[in-house]
Amino acid sequence: MADKTLKLEVITPERVALQDESTSVIVPGVDGELGIWPNHAPLLAGLKPGVISYKTASGTEKLVVSGGFVEVANNTISVIAPAAEKSTEIDFTRAEEAKKRALERIAKKEGIDMARAQAALARANARLSVR
Amino acid sequence: MASGKEIKRRIRSVQNTGKITKAMKLVSASKLRRAQGSVVSARPYKDKLKDVLSRLVASAGAAVSDPLLEVREVKRVGYVVFASNKGLAGGYNANIMKEALARVQEAEANGYEVGIVAVGKKARDFFQKREYTIDEEFLTVNDIPSAVDADAITKMIKTAYVTGKYDEVHIVYAEFRSAMSQIPKTVKVLPVETPESESADGLDYIFEPSPEVVLSQILPLYLANQVFSALTEAKAGEHGARMTAMSAASDNATALVGRLDLEYNRARQAAITNEITEIVGGANALN
Numbered sequence: 001m002a003d004k005t006l007k008l009e010v011i012t013p014e015r016v017a018l019q020d021e022s023t024s025v026i027v028p029g030v031d032g033e034l035g036i037w038p039n040h041a042p043l044l045a046g047l048k049p050g051v052i053s054y055k056t057a058s059g060t061e062k063l064v065v066s067g068g069f070v071e072v073a074n075n076t077i078s079v080i081a082p083a084a085e086k087s088t089e090i091d092f093t094r095a096e097e098a099k100k101r102a103l104e105r106i107a108k109k110e111g112i113d114m115a116r117a118q119a120a121l122a123r124a125n126a127r128l129s130v131r
Numbered sequence: 132m133a134s135g136k137e138i139k140r141r142i143r144s145v146q147n148t149g150k151i152t153k154a155m156k157l158v159s160a161s162k163l164r165r166a167q168g169s170v171v172s173a174r175p176y177k178d179k180l181k182d183v184l185s186r187l188v189a190s191a192g193a194a195v196s197d198p199l200l201e202v203r204e205v206k207r208v209g210y211v212v213f214a215s216n217k218g219l220a221g222g223y224n225a226n227i228m229k230e231a232l233a234r235v236q237e238a239e240a241n242g243y244e245v246g247i248v249a250v251g252k253k254a255r256d257f258f259q260k261r262e263y264t265i266d267e268e269f270l271t272v273n274d275i276p277s278a279v280d281a282d283a284i285t286k287m288i289k290t291a292y293v294t295g296k297y298d299e300v301h302i303v304y305a306e307f308r309s310a311m312s313q314i315p316k317t318v319k320v321l322p323v324e325t326p327e328s329e330s331a332d333g334l335d336y337i338f339e340p341s342p343e344v345v346l347s348q349i350l351p352l353y354l355a356n357q358v359f360s361a362l363t364e365a366k367a368g369e370h371g372a373r374m375t376a377m378s379a380a381s382d383n384a385t386a387l388v389g390r391l392d393l394e395y396n397r398a399r400q401a402a403i404t405n406e407i408t409e410i411v412g413g414a415n416a417l418n
Contacts, residue, residue: 007238011176013278015170030348031340044187045339069348071183073336080179082278082352101195 004038008054010063010084017034018063018085024055025077027070028126036072043072049122051129052079062087067124090127099124135402138395139267142388149384155219156377158370159370161311165275169309171317173356173363180356184349188325190336198293199323199350208243209266209288209297210235211320213223213365214254214303215272219371221376222370223305223313224253230301230315237265246297250284250362266291276366289354292321302357307364310371320357323350 008025011019025036028050038045047070052063068081102121106114212231214224223417229252235245249255255268267287272280291297300321305313338345 011179013173013176013281013356015172016175019152028242030344034339042336043339044336044345046345051240054264067186067348068352069183069345071179078179082355115252 004075006036006038008066008079009077010052010079010081012081012084017081018086020054020056020061022056022077025052025054027066027077027079029070034070036070036077038075040072040075041068045070047079047081049119049126051126062130064090064126066126067119077117085127092128095124095127099128100118133164134302134399135395138391138398142391144383145387145391149172149381149388152377152380152384154266156381158375159183159374159377162274163367163370163374166370167307168364169275170360170363170367173360176320177356177360180349180353184353185326187336187342187349197323197346197350199321200325202322203298205243205244205298209246209248209300210237210238211250211284211288211300211302212254213302214251214360216252216272217227218253219376220373221379222259223369223372223376226305226313227315228254228257228397230317231257232261234301234303234317246291248284250365256332258259266296272362272365272366274348274370276359276362278355278359281355281362284362285351285355285358288321288358289351291333297321298329302361304361304365305368305372307368307371311375314374316359318357318361320354323354380381 005021005023006025008018008020008022009016019065021040027034027036027045028048030046033050034043047065047068049066050064051067052065053060054063055061064085064087065079065081066083068079071078071080092095098120102124103118105117140379210231212227214227218224219337235247238245245263247254247258247263249258249265249268249270250272255265255270258265269280269284288297288300292300295412299319299321301317306316307313
């Protein structure tokens, strides 16, 4: 069935960031990108900070998530993420600054939480990648 | 009887207080509306998270383990107490403190050590006065809490749990029922107790990359969400309680002004009667 669609919803603690119909979705899995097409088997996957791109009738849309996970069941994709922004909602100057800060902290390497700085860098890079 | 001037001054003072309480009531009402909105918009996330976690545990079975699920012998218990920064909210803080103190004393009776994490000045002051150890305090929570506020608290209790500072963490907050009613509640958040699956649809999930990894991603989110929803409910409750208290105070002020007005008029009348009697008395004396 060519016109079969998936329901895609992106939910964050503060709001439902997105609800849409899509024909195929690519999500940033922990071990690499995952493509999800209609009639996908039930799936639970961890996500890393990155870009979700999904095809709709009007073209390909992009959305940045900061981690979380994805559940696929009955042709519904639920992305549950601490934060999610559409490409039009991103504050790129802020992301630039965050990236600079994270890089500085990684370069200094002293008295800081390396994992946290790296996670911050990954989030900033994900945001900047859709510019 | 107080003189007219004194009563007049009293009336003015009560009227001014009434103006303040009325303004506070309006401010709280608008904050309550926004806080209620954030409670409602946080619901889909909360439900979904709970849903997925319960199904994950059901389908992965007991095979999964995670540091946040680990049940240890209890020596030290952490209590996170959510109260407000400011007073004038009726019995809101007192009710939470009563619940928190009861829980803490219960834990002490069981021979556990207790550490307090105070969210809000009122919580800190209360336990400081009773000479409990305040392990950490969070005094800068926004009126409409954001995920950032909750994250700081979550990070702190998670670290304390994983490093063994606490063997159990409970949160004490007021569950938001309505503007009039908030019910103090204690919930154990660590070790994480996985919710029972309600819909046993028995889907056979593929886990990517593995059940452990997915679980290790979900559990922190679940914990963070429990803290966040406690925070939003506590704040909504605070605004509701303040609105109710200030509304009652404004009503009292209006009633009091009415009574004082009556008293003032009576005093004025008495003074006039007095004067007339004096004049009449004086005129009679001349005759």
